[in-house]
Amino acid sequence: MLSFLDLLILIAFASDRFDDESELYKAIKHGDDNAFKKFFDAHYDALFVFLRNRNISREVAEDLIQKAFLYIWEHRKRIKPDLSLKAYLYRIAYTRMLNYLEQEPNHTTLEKHVNGTKKTPLDTIEYKDLRTAFEKAVSDLPERRRAVFESCFIEDLTYKETAEQLSISVKTVENHMALAFKDLRKELEIFNKI
Template identity: 30%
Template sequence: MFGIVDDKKLFDSIKNNSETAFKVVYEEYFIKLTQFISKMSHDKDLAEEVVQRTMVKVWEQRDKIVLTTSLKAYLYKVSYNEYLMYLRKKSKFPNIESTVIEAIDEIEDEQDNQILLEKIRLEIDKLPPKCREVFILSKVKGMKYKEIAEEMNISTKTIEIHMTKALKSIREALKK
């Protein structure tokens, strides 16, 4: 938006309780961050809620925040982490996803996040069609195994096998 020097000045103004500076950041980034989260969640309302929580968190913790990257990268990282927190709370199988989530948590900047997300997307695209469909229905749409089994007209055991295969494939890709 403004560049690193201007971002730091803008953020310094926010740290000094400037609601005007915060409003500038909010108006500049709210839609962009919502689109970013919406691409992952496929849920615009959820994305807006996550970004709203991000902005509230930034305002409430403004005096504790030290920018080590650009303001843009910081906001994307915070909103992404808020989305991950939502997924963790929602997840019925946190242990299955822990390897993927831990790997994502270790990433330090936006560029690495994008590389990691692209790696995950590519790995999902490489999955066999039924396996990919099961994974997307479970992890993206949040359906239960029983619901997926009924929709696809296959057993829940087959769903479990597809999910195990998908998660194993993604974990192995993240280790590379």
């Protein structure tokens, strides 16, 4: 499961959703090169930043990203169009990063790479401020949007499970999640400038 800080980074770098991601995912599942390229182009840069923010070298980050996308392409028949392929991509890359760090002979501690360099008192204060701002931003979401966001992103339920739990359509869940990401990015943009 992703840490709180990972969650915030994903929100900060989440690109706007495609008009119909499930159609894109279906096309990838059926071997559409153009759809896969669209997916690749939409997520490569943010995934690169995500890994670089974990003190992964440029070369290793590029390699991990290539392997994550390759894994998705090789296993495209397993894609479930109603689930987030982007979240799956990030989990693959994150897991591969952890595996790399465990095997890297020169790393001091896994925590240093995952959580960054040694924390200063200022870092601790900024983290607390960020966490407080995030919790407030989530609580300020409209009630239904907050319920969808908490279900999908915090409880880690799929869009389909969330739709069933809240008695709404999967498309409504997708719309609420896109709007929640947009709202949270706006509320937390000041932390992106620090």
